[in-house]
Amino acid sequence: MRAQKQEWYASWFNTPYYHILYGDRDYEEAGAFMNNLTTALSLQADSHIMDLACGRGRHSLFLNKLGFKVTGVDLSENSIDFARKQLEQDASVDSSRITFDVHNMTLPYHDKFDAVFNLFTSFGYFDEEQDNLNTIKSIKKNLKDGAYAVIDFMNVPHVLRHLVISNSKTIQGITFNMNRRFENGFIYKDIEFTDGGNKYHFTERVSALMLSDFQKYFDQAGLELIDIYGDYQLYEYDKFNSSRLIMILRKQ
Known part of the structure; x- marks a missing residue:
C-alpha cells in the first residue's frame, strides 16, 4: 500500500489565496461552453451529469440552470464549501437537482451518470502517472452504458509556443508574482506573494499531456474517443493553433 501524503494541489487548492487569484474566471464563457457542449451531445433534460474536479462549481451551476441534474465533486473541502454556499445564495438554482461532494477523482464515485465532465485542465496534477490512468478508469466506471465523458485540457503545443514566462497580478491588495517553465x-507555475507580513510560495504543476498520451489512457481504459474540439465554441481542433484540447469519449 502506498504511503499517504498530501499532494501539492491538495494544499494549494484548499487555501483562500487560490480562490483570490482565480476568482475572476470568465463565468459568461463557462456558461456558453456548457450550453454548446450539452447541445452537441444531445443530452436529454433528465440527464444526470457529473462535474469531476468541479472547483467552486461554476460549471455545475450553469448545468443546473440549463435543467440538468448535477453532481459536482472535488478534492478541496474549501471549494466544495464555497459551492454549497452559492446554492443558498442563488435563487435561480434548483437545489433539489444539484449536489456537491468531496471526492478523490482517481477513485470511482458511488453513482453512474449520463455524462462525466472534467473541465478547465482539472487533470494531470498527480505525482504518479498511474493516477492519470486510474482517473480515466474511474470515469469509465462512473458512466452508464453509452454515456459520454468530456475532458477539457490545455492544448500543450499551443501553450508551449505562447508560454508567458513571468507576470504579476494584484488582487485585493495582494500582488501575486508568477513564473512559468517547462x-x-x-509545466510549472511558481506563485509568490506576501500577505500580512508573511511570505508565501506555491508551485502548480501540470503534466504536459499530448493527444497521443490521452489516447493511450483511453485505449487502456476501454473508452472510445469519438470527437475532438479546439475551443469553447467547439470549432475543429488544430494541434498548433487551438487554445484547448476538448475530447469527447463514449462508453460502449
Whole structure:
C-alpha cells in the first residue's frame, strides 16, 4: 500500500489565496461552453451529469440552470464549501437537482451518470502517472452504458509556443508574482506573494499531456474517443493553433 501524503494541489487548492487569484474566471464563457457542449451531445433534460474536479462549481451551476441534474465533486473541502454556499445564495438554482461532494477523482464515485465532465485542465496534477490512468478508469466506471465523458485540457503545443514566462497580478491588495517553465514533461507555475507580513510560495504543476498520451489512457481504459474540439465554441481542433484540447469519449 502506498504511503499517504498530501499532494501539492491538495494544499494549494484548499487555501483562500487560490480562490483570490482565480476568482475572476470568465463565468459568461463557462456558461456558453456548457450550453454548446450539452447541445452537441444531445443530452436529454433528465440527464444526470457529473462535474469531476468541479472547483467552486461554476460549471455545475450553469448545468443546473440549463435543467440538468448535477453532481459536482472535488478534492478541496474549501471549494466544495464555497459551492454549497452559492446554492443558498442563488435563487435561480434548483437545489433539489444539484449536489456537491468531496471526492478523490482517481477513485470511482458511488453513482453512474449520463455524462462525466472534467473541465478547465482539472487533470494531470498527480505525482504518479498511474493516477492519470486510474482517473480515466474511474470515469469509465462512473458512466452508464453509452454515456459520454468530456475532458477539457490545455492544448500543450499551443501553450508551449505562447508560454508567458513571468507576470504579476494584484488582487485585493495582494500582488501575486508568477513564473512559468517547462521541465521534465511538466509545466510549472511558481506563485509568490506576501500577505500580512508573511511570505508565501506555491508551485502548480501540470503534466504536459499530448493527444497521443490521452489516447493511450483511453485505449487502456476501454473508452472510445469519438470527437475532438479546439475551443469553447467547439470549432475543429488544430494541434498548433487551438487554445484547448476538448475530447469527447463514449462508453460502449
